[in-house]
Amino acid sequence: MRGFEGYKIGKLFKYLQDPAIISFAGGLPSSDVFPGDLIRKAVERSLTQDSDRVPQYTPIPGEEELMAAIIDYLNKDNIYIEPRNIMVTTSGQQGIDIVGRLFLEPKDIITTDLPTFEGALASFEMEDSEYLAKDIEVDGSDVKGFEAGIEDLIARGRKPKFIYVVPDFQNPSGITTSLEKRLALLSLSTKYGIPIVEDSPYRELRYRGEHTPSIYSLDKNQGNVIGIFTFSKILCPGIRVGFNIAPSEVIEKFSFIKGANILCTPKLNQDICTAFLREYDLDAHFKRIRDYYSEKLKFFLEAMEENFPVDMGVEWTKPEGGLFLWITVPEYINTLELFHMAIEGKVAFVPGEVCYPKDYLKHNTMRINFSYPTKDEIIEGVRRLSTVIRKYQAKKRKKGKGVSPRGFNMPLASL
């Protein structure tokens, strides 16, 4: 573990201190849509009514009231479970980390998409994991690629320990997995006995298109799926509460690990989430945040159209929800180099390479968070981004490299 460097994004954040920088780097939801009054009310009540219990340890799997509220909340999404299928976590990040700690021995293999959530990569790296990873497609995971890879591994006496996916508005790509592919993932899981870890932080944030059933609900409690949820994107990240759902025997083992990791989740923070689920007008709240974020996405996409003519060779995803989109630039552009130029140009993004496992690095992508900056910042930020990319291209052109108008997939040697 001495070489472990954690979230690679973290090291980039030190460059973002300058307030003149417009940042598309963060994963922050906007503060404008936080229900501050609800938090205040919930805390006040806990301190009044539960003043004896708030200062004490809580049960490792979670407070009964919160677990009951979660069950009702998930019912609306066609997930039908009992308290023994839930463990409250101290963040979705912990939910992922505990999955890794339970399932992975050193050098064990995880099946996942390229790119995938960097926080999951960071957790799994602590278990010294390896990957069977395939480029994500416009409608989600390359399930056929996964199956071919699994067959290949089995032929060599190995098998992935689980399939990790973010089916709804994936962080970082913004891509949503189609119903067809969700069913295909489930068939794959059943056929080879490999559980699916379905990470669902953004599920409520759909701005257009049809609601797609979760893989957990499609599995109908057959025990093939572990669901990872967080209150971070629907309530707020600052509360640090999430939950995992799974077969009860898995939840029991999760709880052993949670106990030895942090013992329990604070009651005050859980009570805020219970109040959020039980007393807040969730439909109105989700409509408000959806309207708010989808407008930001619209501004961002319009600004991209305006500033990136086709001949620049820049492409981007058009997510149906979530907080992120994904930009692919011509292959000769290294977005980590570009990041440092962008900082000088007062705009920031996340170089996409942090979203790939170590053996699968790609250097010509970037993750964009569109939910945090204001409308004006979005418009100006995209303009700056375009300027920086043009500058990078001009610099390379001088050096006689990468002059092709559309540089996709062209090896440097051919230029």
Added chain:
Amino acid sequence: MRGFEGYKIGKLFKYLQDPAIISFAGGLPSSDVFPGDLIRKAVERSLTQDSDRVPQYTPIPGEEELMAAIIDYLNKDNIYIEPRNIMVTTSGQQGIDIVGRLFLEPKDIITTDLPTFEGALASFEMEDSEYLAKDIEVDGSDVKGFEAGIEDLIARGRKPKFIYVVPDFQNPSGITTSLEKRLALLSLSTKYGIPIVEDSPYRELRYRGEHTPSIYSLDKNQGNVIGIFTFSKILCPGIRVGFNIAPSEVIEKFSFIKGANILCTPKLNQDICTAFLREYDLDAHFKRIRDYYSEKLKFFLEAMEENFPVDMGVEWTKPEGGLFLWITVPEYINTLELFHMAIEGKVAFVPGEVCYPKDYLKHNTMRINFSYPTKDEIIEGVRRLSTVIRKYQAKKRKKGKGVSPRGFNMPLASL
């Protein structure tokens, strides 16, 4: 990790549901000494003054204000550090777990006392650790035993990764390490290049005797010691905040792990701790909790004298502080068996075997928490404990075993 069963104490707690049971099992501080008003005030202020930041992610190492308050707090205990030497944790348990994750590869060796803190054993077990462990002595660690063991390991090409100790009123034994032995541990650490992990949850809870300098302060920032602290025993466990102190390069690596584990600690919970350190009359608060707990300890020790005549062969420690003491019963008594009889007799304790690494199990000890029950419960609980032990002895006597009045160290075969 599939076989991992976490905190073994946890599984015993399900037997404690019956409210008629008087429990000496918990590690709970008493609710009577929690500063509820302070918590209320701190939360109200955070939600008012920092309403933008409370809902957001916080820096992984901790909030600046809390780190500054911790520095001033530690100054009074002759520890002089800078913010780069601190990482705020989401509990002391997390602080320990992160140490294990950073330092331990599978089969790595930890040097520690017998018995030792069960939560540390649970965390380190997740890293598949092994132990060089020696019986704790009345004045703390068997440092000579440690050195002989280390020499022996070095001769076989191995070396412990760190020395884990709880020098002040150790959980579970209640034993305090003398100044002389603290210095000897430090010499050992320097001589062999093995860091000391000093876990200090109970340090403020001294009821009698002289204040002994922490090993961290004795090291004078030479980088041999990692300090683990928690607000659980001085403020309250329900807040889930602690901190690790260490050389800055170690803190940096801790932060990488914390990020991939839970990302960050909630601001609201940190703000409560900042208010506690900055605004509360700590001297008066610590005096109040010391008076409160030391009285409980006195009741407990008096009840023991009364109910356990010397001929029962039962011995116990007389701690100078903390929340626990340690009872040793004759060797033929298995305290896990006794635990189940005790539940029937409506009294509970922690069977001491959970406080030993797997290769060092002992079955004739028990951990007692004296801080949570009331005075009357203590008196009645000790009476019940005595009855249960007599009953166990009578049962064994019938079977022709363990009839020696003082059964210490007498092999069963000789009885």
